[in-house]
Amino acid sequence: MTNQNLEGTMGDLLKDFDVKRIKTGDILDGEVIDVTDKEVSVNINYAFDGVIEKSELTNMDKDPREVVNKGDKIKVYVLSPNDGEGYVQLSRVKALEITEREDIKKAFENEETIKVYVKEEVKGGLVAYYGNIRVFIPASLVSRERVVLADYIGKELEVKVIELDFRNRKLVASRRVIEDVIYEDNKKELWKSVKSGEKRSGVVKKIIKAGAIVDIGGITGLIHLNDLSWGRVHRAEDIVKEGDKVEVFVGEVDAQNERVALILKDVNEEPWTKYSEGLKIGDILEGKVMKFLNFGAFVELYPGIEGLVHINEITEEHIAKPSDVLTLGQKVKVKILDVDKNNKRVSLTIKDAEEKSKEYLQYNDSDEGVSLGDLFKGLFD
Known part of the structure; x- marks a missing residue:
């Protein structure tokens, strides 16, 4: 093969690859082409394939075959453009440290949610991880309901970042803010569905001087003393008690101010x-x-x-x-x-x-x- 032909062949080979673009510190997109118990081979769309050693794949002591599979698309960090044996030394761990920070920062700025893995319960809340980044979830922000914190250990949880300070390693997230939004959206739909005159099942939540507060499925309304019975009622507890399941009629509805009057006495028995x-x-x-x-x-x-x-x-x-x-x-x-x-x-x-x-x-x-x-x-x- 003449020098001219050789130059032409190398030119064709490197047409799609620019060696100068690959340098230490670059973050590249790669595709897993082989996985063993010691390393992972990655196609990085370059003249040479990349290699990720087990220690650079994950911070957890796991077999690489438990972490990635052939065909997986992953982000990699260039440790060395050439290891002397025709391979590019890569790190998934370092790539994740950078991309995870970028993901969290973007989610925080755009008020988007992220998914974290809950590792343990500590005083005051839960410790979770977004990849390799520690996230703290205060107990009061785990849920809008009363929950057992230990039940979340080992589970994936969708949260929203509410405090971010990488310099001081302070990252606080909340699940409750997500649940609050869902609750409010559902409540708006519920208010649209409540019609005066219809019959609903409910549970007595609280007894007050004016009557009884009843939950009719996400919406609470008041049964006034006069509407507990057709007879004269002096105390609501003479008719119902907290926790009682009741069938009520919907009276006046004020969806704008989220108020609804309920009637326990049978309107058909007027x-x-x-x-x-x-x-x-x-x-x-x-x-x-x-x-x-x-x-x-x-x-x-x-x-x-x-x-x-x-x-x-x-x-x-x-x-x-x-x-x-x-x-x-x-x-x-x-x-x-x-x-x-x-x-x-x-x-x-x-x-x-x-x-x-x-x-x-x-x-x-x-x-x-x-x-x-x-x-x-x-x-x-």
Whole structure:
């Protein structure tokens, strides 16, 4: 072969490879072409292949065949362009140290997530690694829920870098910020799906003075005391307790301010719909005294239906207040004076009901014109 032909052949060979471009410290893209228990051969698109010794492949004491496979695409760092035997000495460890820092810096600046391997639990949180770079996750930032830190050891976790200072080796990450975003996104979708009038399953989370807080699947709403039962409710804990599973109706929804009113009482059992036919003027019913006001007393006729007995309708005698002659919880006979179904109001009288009862007793006390009083007259003289 002439010198001219040789020069042509070498020219063709090096056409796609520029030897001057390969120098110590370069980071190159490579493809694994062979793996043994001692080293890895890599095609770096150069006139010579590269070699990674076991110690330069990973910081962990692992067989190279457990780390990479033939065909894998990897980043490599040039230790020496020529080892004297026609190979380029490469390091995956050093390449990772550089690329991992770049990856983390980019993720931090762009507020992107990275995946880390959790190695151990320490005081105050978890120690994880992004490749060879140590990452600390404070306990309060592991999750938005209460968790056992030890359960994360040995697992891969997606996190977001919230503090980065390579000079002082300070790298802090959070899983919670990711979960918070997911939670808020899901909550927005949930609020879009909540419709007034629908029925939902829920769990009582908290009892408060105004009623009960119920979780209906990521959204919490209030059941006011008045909506716990059709009857009068003084304390929410008389109807429900924390942890109870309940079926509720959705009342007013304010998605913008994330507020929803819930109803525990069955809307299909509305008392005025159920019992109004039994409310007729002149009828005498038995009721229970539920509440006192200065001007009268409320008497429950049916669960959820109460009527007002004005103070002048309680007794023929003059009284200063209803409690002078009545007690809460007392059962009394009442006569219906008026029914206003549109405004759901009932006017009652106790004194007229008593008079009618006395007339009834007087009628039944007589026998052929002789009253029981006449029969026993003089018996105790």
